[in-house]
Amino acid sequence: MFDRLKPIATSVILMGALGAAPVLADDSAPTADTVVATVGGTDITLGHMLTLRAGLPEQFTQVPADVLYKGIMDQLVQQTLLVNAHDGDLPKRAALALENERRALIASEEMADIVETAVTDEAIQTYFDDNYTNGEDVTEFKAAHILVEAEEDAQKLVDEARGGASFADLAKEHSTGPSGPSGGELGWFSEGMMVEPFQEAVAQMEPGSISDPVESQFGWHVIKLEETRIKDAPKLEDVRAEIEEALRQQAIEARITELEEAGSVDRAAGDALDPAVLNQFDLLEE
16 A cells, blocks of 8 residues: 555655745644644644654655655645545555554554563563573584585595595595585584584584485585584673564564464464465455
C-alpha cells in the first residue's frame, strides 16, 4: 500500500524546495495533536506529519527542514483531498491492505511492550551468567585438511602424511578445496562451524595427529589437527547486543505460544489449499 505513495512523497518534497519556509501560526509549544491544516473538515495534525516523516527513507535526512516540512504538508493535504473526493467502497485489494497494515501496526506495538519488560539489565546479566560465565567450556580447534574426490586417493595421502611428508605440501598439490593453495589451513573453529562428519572426526583427534579418510557431501577429507584451546568467555558488553536480541526472541515466542495455547487457531482450511494459489493475484480484482 505505502509503496504506491512513495513516488508522490518524493516528487512533492523535491518540489517543496521551490517554496518558502513555513511560518508557525503562534509561539505556543506544538504537540502531536496540534492542527497544522484543515481540509474539508478533516484535521491534519503535527502527529500525522511526524509519523510520515519517520517513515521516509534515510536519504531525506539530507533535505533541509523547511523543504521537508512543506513537502510533507503538501502530500498530506493532497492525499486528504483525494480521500474526501473518493466515493463508494474501497477496492478489495485496498481494503485488505488496510486490514493487513492495521494488524501489523498493532502487533508491532504489542511486541514492543513485550520486549520492554523482557529486556532488562537483570535479565541480560542472568542470561550472560547462564550461557557465558557458568556455561560449559567451548573447545576451539585449529586444523588443516586435504579434500579429494576418491577414498583411495585420500588413503594414499593419509599414508604419506603419517609417513612424514609435509601436510602443507600435500594439500597444495592435491587438495581440491579452496584452502589447498594455503596448505589446507582452516584456522580456528568451534562446534557447529564445520560439516558434521568433519566436526565429529576432529573432536576425537589428538593435536598433531592425522585422521583416517572422512567422507562428507564435499568429498573425502584428510585432516590434521594442529591445536586445541578453550575459548575465553567474552565480556558482557561484547555480547550485550546478541543477548538483547536473544531475550527479545524468547519473550515474543513465549508470548505467542501462550496466546496460541489459550486461544483457538484453526489452519485446516488454509492447509487444504494448493500453495500455488498465492500467485493468483486476479482474485483481488473480484
